[in-house]
Amino acid sequence: MHQIKLNTPSGNTAISVGKELSKGLANLSPGPILLVDENVLCEHNEVFCPYTCLVVPSGERYKTLETVEKLYRDLVKIEADRSSLIVGVGGGLATDVAGYVASTFLREIPFGFISSSLLGQVDASIGGKNGVNLDGYKNMIGTIRQPSFVWCDLDLLNTLSHKEYISGIAEVIKYGAIMDEPFLHYLKDQMKDLLALDPAVLEKVVTRSVKAKVEIVEKDEKESGLRRLLNFGHTIGHAIERDQKLLHGQAVALGMVLASRLSVNLGMLSSSDAELIESVISSAGLPVEIALNPEEIYANIRKDKKKSGEMIHFILLDGPGSAVVKPIPMDELKPMLHDLY
């Protein structure tokens, strides 16, 4: 088991990565109220049913204030109070919702997470961003509050669909690309074992990814600078995710491929380094060939809510394991996108 501390102005989190961590629920005091993803509850009923469970429905369409309101009412019904302890159990959706409920109910009650998806363990459960969607716009409503603990229980990943698991690998590769070149090479060498959920490789990969995210969040909790680097691959990723009905990680994978090629075209990255990143992505079974044309991508980026004025803040690489924020005027972006094909 590995333990990592996250310390920020808004709170501290004790993060654990290892096997059978969910058994630790028995030692919590007070007895926890679980806000648990419906599929995770179904797959791991024997682990979670001894505790008070409120169900978080699965699917982005349920990541709404209506779901939050229902959970508030359920909490009132079971007489939860300020001394209660909420534990969000599930992937990024359930922990985002549980964190939002816990940080607003009675103006905040103590909470922690048990993360059950790879994307959740390496990304969503770490860093204190909690929230829900509004009218289909992602994560429009939310808080930044750190859970007191996060348990990345590797055993839970055995029931995650392989497609969702691979989608999580995209965020893992992202950490290598933006801040850890040796990790990229490690992933290249160990991809077969990672895909087979080899316990030693998995523990190492999740731990290293968690440490990468912690390092960034500790320096920039509120995303005023450095934390933006975590959006590598996400500008184009978000622009194609909805249209192409791709899982988030698949869209981010394509976004990383195109952002790497853009970095090469701007003379910041060598083609062999871009090829290394592309080969790691493709060895994970993630897509590297894009079906959308540059005009469609450009139109979708224009709609991106993160676009400020006529500039877009693109995350590019100036080396493998090194990322920078580059403001690009929207009118210059269009020909740049064409040059990527």
Ligand SMILES: NC(=O)c1ccc[n+]([C@@H]2O[C@H](COP(=O)([O-])OP(=O)(O)OC[C@H]3O[C@@H](n4cnc5c(N)ncnc54)[C@H](O)[C@@H]3O)[C@@H](O)[C@H]2O)c1
């Ligand atoms: N807070 C953040 O910083 C942050 C960062 C990235 C993503 N997110 C959010 O995270 C969400 C995506 O997270 P996700 O990819 O984990 O998706 P998810 O939570 O929707 O889980 C994906 C699917 O896998 C199922 N599942 C999860 N764990 C399982 C398990 N162990 N066994 C069987 N099935 C399991 C879920 O029921 C769901 O159907 C999005 O809502 C996104 O906005 C938040």
Ligand SMILES: [Zn+2]
């Ligand atoms: Zn992401």
